[in-house]
Amino acid sequence: MKIFIDTANVDEIKKLTGLGIIDGATTNPTLLSKEIARQYPDYSSFSKSKILEESKKILFEICELVKGPVSAEVIATDSDGMVKEAEELSKIHENIVIKIPFTPEGLKTTKILSSKGIRVNMTLVFSPSQALLSAKAGAAFVSPFTGRLDDISHWGMDIIRVVVDIYNNYGFDTEVLVASCRHPLHVVESALAGADIITVPPGVLEKLLKHPLTDIGLERFISDWKKVFGE
Numbered sequence: 001m002k003i004f005i006d007t008a009n010v011d012e013i014k015k016l017t018g019l020g021i022i023d024g025a026t027t028n029p030t031l032l033s034k035e036i037a038r039q040y041p042d043y044s045s046f047s048k049s050k051i052l053e054e055s056k057k058i059l060f061e062i063c064e065l066v067k068g069p070v071s072a073e074v075i076a077t078d079s080d081g082m083v084k085e086a087e088e089l090s091k092i093h094e095n096i097v098i099k100i101p102f103t104p105e106g107l108k109t110t111k112i113l114s115s116k117g118i119r120v121n122m123t124l125v126f127s128p129s130q131a132l133l134s135a136k137a138g139a140a141f142v143s144p145f146t147g148r149l150d151d152i153s154h155w156g157m158d159i160i161r162v163v164v165d166i167y168n169n170y171g172f173d174t175e176v177l178v179a180s181c182r183h184p185l186h187v188v189e190s191a192l193a194g195a196d197i198i199t200v201p202p203g204v205l206e207k208l209l210k211h212p213l214t215d216i217g218l219e220r221f222i223s224d225w226k227k228v229f230g231e
C-alpha cells in the first residue's frame with residue numbers, strides 16, 4: 001500500500017520524507033491556504049495572482065520533496081473554470097495530479113481532463129456510486145473521505161471495502177486513495193481492505209512510528225547489555 005502525506009506544510013514534509021516511506025502527497029484548499037498563511041503573515045494583502053504564484057511555488061517544492069504524485073485542488077466549480085485551472089496547475093510539475101470535487105460539473109471535467117492525459121484525483125467522495133462514476137470518468141485516483149463519514153456515525157471504512165470490490169469486479173485502473181484519515185487504525189484497516197493508497201496527516205504518521213512496548217524493550221536491551229559490558 002502506498003502512503004501519501006496529507007498536508008501542504010513543507011516543513012512537516014521535509015521532516016517526514018527522510019523516513020523513506022512516503023510515496024506522494026495530497027493537498028486541498030484548506031491545507032494549501034493554511035500553508036500560505038503560515039509562510040506569509042502578510043497574506044491578506046495578496047492579489048489573486050500573488051496567491052496563485054505562491055501556491056505554485058509551494059506545490060512545486062512539495063513535488064520535489066516527495067518525488068511522487070502530488071494532488072492540487074481546483075477552486076472553480078464550473079467545468080470550464082476547472083479545466084482552465086487544471087491546465088494551469090498541471091504545468092507546475094510532472095507529478096501534479098488535479099483534485100476535482102465529485103459534482104456533475106466535476107464529473108464532466110474529469111472526463112475532459114483524463115482524455116487530455118491529465119491525471120485526476122476525484123475528491124469529496126462519500127459513496128460507492130460516486131466512486132463507480134469517478135472510475136467511469138477516467139479518474140486516476142478516487143478519494144473516499146473515511147474520517148468524515150465516521151464523524152457522522154457512518155462506518156467510513158465500509159465504503160473502502162465496497163469500492164475495492166467494485167473496482168476489482170471490473171478491472172478499473174482507478175486507484176483507491178483513502179482520505180480523511182483520523183488515526184493509525186484507518187491505515188491498518190485500509191491495508192486490510194486492499195486500498196491502493198492512504199493519505200495520512202503528519203500527526204497520524206507520527207503515531208504510526210511509536211509503540212510503548214518497543215521503547216520499553218529497547219531500553220531493556222541496552223540496559224542489560226550495559227550491565228554486562230558497562231557504558
Ligand code: G3P
Pocket residue numbers: 006026027028145147148179180181199
Ligand atoms: O485530502 C483530504 C483530507 O485532507 C480531508 O481530511 O481531516 O479534512 O476530513 P479531513
